[in-house]
Amino acid sequence: MNIIVCIKQVPDAASVKWDREKGTLIRDGVKSVINPFDYNAIEAALQVRDELGGTVTAVTMGPPQAEEAIREAISLGVDQGVVVSDRAFAGADTLATTYTLSKAIEKLGGADLVFCGKQAIDGDTAQVGPGLSVRLGIPCVTCIGDMEVLEGGKGLRVKRMNEFGYDLVEVEFPALFTTIASLNTPRVPSLKGKMRAKKAKIPVWTAEDIGADPDRIGLKGSPTQVASTYIPTFEARKEMLEGSPEEQVEALVERLKGAGIL
Amino acid sequence: MISVDKELCSGCGVCPDVCSYGAISLVGDTAQVDLDKCTLCGTCAENCPADAITIEREETGSAAELDQWRGVWVFAEFRNGEYAPVVFELLGKGRELADALGEELCAVAIGSGSRDQAEVLGNAGADRVLVADSPELEGFSEDVWARILSRLASEQKPEVILAGATSMGRAFLPQVATMLETGLTADCTQLEIRAEDRALLQTRPAFGGNLLATIVCPNHRPQMATVRPNVFRAPSMDFEDSGNSGRQIEIDEIELSPEDLKSGVRVVERKVEDLQGPDLANSQVIVTAGRGIGSEDNLKALEQLANCLEGAVGATRAITDAGWISHHHQIGQTGATVAPKLYLGFGVSGAIQHLVGMQGSEIIVAVNKDPDAPIFDVATYGIVGDVHEILQLLLQRICKGAGQTGG
Amino acid sequence: MSVNYFLTEEQQMIVELCRQIAEEKIVPVRAELDRNEEFPWEIMKDLAQADLFGLYIPEEYGGLGGGTFENCLAVEQLAWGCIGVTTTFAASALGGYPILLFGSKEQKERYLPDVAAGKKLVAFGLTEAGAGSDAAAIKTTAVDAGDHWVINGTKQWITNGGEAEIYTIIAMTDKHKGARGASAFILEKGDEGFSFGKKEKKMGLRASSTRELIFNECRIPKDRLLGRRGQGFIVAMRTLDLARPGIGAIGVGLAQAALDESVKYAKERVQFGQPIISFQAIQHMLADMATEIEASRALVYAVARTIDGGVKNFSKLSAMSKLFPTDVAMKVTTDAVQVLGGYGYMQEYPVEKMMRDAKILQIYEGTNQIQKNVIAQALNKEYAAK
């Protein structure tokens, strides 16, 4: 069984700070980490492998240093990983990203099962998982909050979480699922895994390596374009309401009335 | 690709400052771009006072081809026997956009039973409704919905498709966009038409609401966007007021072949849970409990406050981990990202993992006994005080009077 | 700037991994475990997944083949999170050492792989109601009944009692032979006539389970004798010698956690218009804490490395490496409560638990008075030999 887990390296929310006065991002000491939801994807992949056998391969598209994310995945028990990295991938929107990931998965020999995180905390679109499933021609179920292997190991029965509760859904392999935090508790790395990760050779594949059409990757292959970005400014931020508790509450109620909320 | 014109660059230092990816630095007197970090987002080029930075984009779509795509579509999500509230909000916005373009507004409904209620979509402003109704469309299957919507779109060529960023919309719209090989912008908070080229300007938050990006899709059609519930106001459904009375509504029922209905996703059970109050994503007011609320009693009071503000209850990880409230209520990096009109945090210290999930809120009120709690850095209004006391006072002040449902 | 202990890459990994587990898995639940006196099974699963139970077990039995030093590095970081949880882990090693040191090949093959995989916890049973520091006063007996042993008696305050699957215990086989009349045995949960007494209510260390082991005409096969007959106290002493630097390391981790909380708080807390860290009285307390912790760490590491280097008689060194760091841990945690003032005394802050927990380190695995006896005896011998 060929299990693929897609992981994205994102800036660590804990180290990203925003300078609201200047309206910029403070970048000093920003660490890169694996997208939080992708840990749940990795855990799900490992659980299915532990039950049904097979290999788990982690795939990431990103700059060369995304290799660290793959090493961390290996320390958690993932069998192998690959970094898909090329300057030509820069500026990819989700359409170009899913094309690129699908080409890499194709080169890996296809997938019986793919896990993605529900969404990445930087781009925040939650579009890569469902989009990738179309590229791969397999069904996709998003936001799974629980899962079990179907009788005979033919597929998964999952809880697809929604606004009202959930749907219990059965899907046969090959299939793609996106994971949310309540699906599982990601395991900690193991010592043997960490040692393996240290030594592992992580292949880096370029656009040419995966046989990608240059018109469908990076900025060229991206229909959406960011016309501008800005940091929302919050005027009159931080007014401390002083006085006795009664006065503080009164002041708050006044302001909320002023804002048309009460 | 991105390039910096060394002649024009004055080394003013604006671009390294505005770059969110740390991809630009000044080397000597000129800006240098680290291509491994650059995402070609274009913010630097836009901000460069000397116009020294250019990003070349390939123009692919021919104007004539793009011109064939006309009209605005709204996906009319039909679930549990009714149209989702966000559908009406989108029809309101869609009407504006269609008028700006001088084109029709069409609602596309998919689901068993959707035909019977289709008229209501016209009341909300749709000129035309496309309905795919079949008993087999009872449980939601991503692949079937995606196939139907993308087939209709490629046949009828709308220039804009909007859908709610609900669990359903987020699940299959990206599939539709991929099938149509076009762009999709997630979770938009503003949509408008740029008159000169009919482009849809789509503004959305990223980085947990810390960054707003305006996105365009210049060379592909349709231009697709999802929008969170409650972002736009639903039009009045009253015939007289809305000016929609007497308007001709065309309802087209779509023929579905067995091929259209084939699915790899089998829904075996549907569970509608009794949610404790309104859910986070859909609420304009969120009252949040942090570690500092101290006791479960205070949580009850907090729920009561949320109730009379018609808001939802949020929680930090400490509270959900303690089992006081279910994980559905968790806000932050591993929970929900919210951006309500009013966020009230009680005993929330403001760990960054929580802040990234709520910083986009319009008004942030923080109540904490610790004057140095980081939550105050992002708060609009801060109260240093005892959580219990302030909660009780607020309850007396706000929840007095009749008509509330209580705790 | 921290001291460079010249850790190898693998040792560095152990530190990182254990710190990660402490931060992500232990700290968030420690207060609750303490409040509910709850056995930390979830965390034990994490430690097993992380391969940590195999740290000191040779590779041929599925372990990683690490030494005392690696073990110290691991427990120090875990103890930074909670020493109740860490004691559960460390006591399993304490129970495993006798098998590793004295077990036959068959015994090692039978027990160690499951221990290394973290599938089974181990406990070590020496203490009895009438025999604490005076271990030779134990009353539990093992009688050779031909094709099996019959054990009678009660062990008291046994860490992991009831939760462990495997128990190494010391019982008298030949009372009249005194110190050479005891033998070590391996017991399994479920052995006929083997049951557990009540779970103790404790001042601290409340995530750790402490219970009686009750042997009532308990019958075990002959091959459960560990080492030779009459070797029981030697098994016990060697085991404790090997384990004591680990207790010292737990002290270092705990004291470090208390210092971290203290400095953080002292920088934030404002009185008389300034952060309390600006008061010299507080500064000096913090300076002493930091210095004593570093001295403890250096001592533990040096002793552990000496042991791994293959010296034969290290009772004195091992006693020192338990004595000093655990006294420091008690002092530092007490001072931490002082730095936090009234807040430090409240359960809202973690230092009150640290102070309650610290006390055990001066008591178990030989009280600190007994450590001094061991050190002094060794000195006496060393100087006599000269």
Ligand SMILES: Cc1cc2nc3c(=O)[nH]c(=O)nc-3n(C[C@H](O)[C@H](O)[C@H](O)COP(=O)(O)OP(=O)(O)OC[C@H]3O[C@@H](n4cnc5c(N)ncnc54)[C@H](O)[C@@H]3O)c2cc1C
């Ligand atoms: C401010 C801003 C706004 C943007 N808005 C849009 C937009 O509206 N529409 C759009 O199409 N693009 C948009 N993009 C581009 C988008 O961020 C990138 O395409 C990105 O590569 C993937 O999108 P995401 O981060 O939203 O991932 P998501 O779709 O949220 O990620 C879901 C999961 O997909 C997998 N995954 C995502 N990226 C990778 C990767 N590189 N390698 C391996 N697995 C991965 C992971 O499992 C992840 O958990 C935007 C970018 C920026 C900077």
Ligand SMILES: Cc1cc2nc3c(=O)[nH]c(=O)nc-3n(C[C@H](O)[C@H](O)[C@H](O)COP(=O)(O)OP(=O)(O)OC[C@H]3O[C@@H](n4cnc5c(N)ncnc54)[C@H](O)[C@@H]3O)c2cc1C
């Ligand atoms: C939480 C906990 C967990 C434990 N876990 C285990 C376990 O897993 N396995 C196990 O076998 N035991 C265990 N013990 C027992 C522990 O090792 C003993 O409590 C310890 O050895 C001291 O024995 P005692 O309590 O009987 O004290 P005592 O021996 O009665 O000592 C009382 C006091 O007298 C002092 N004293 C005694 N003799 C001398 C002397 N000769 N010179 C100077 N001072 C002396 C002691 O230092 C102490 O201050 C545990 C105990 C506790 C509290």
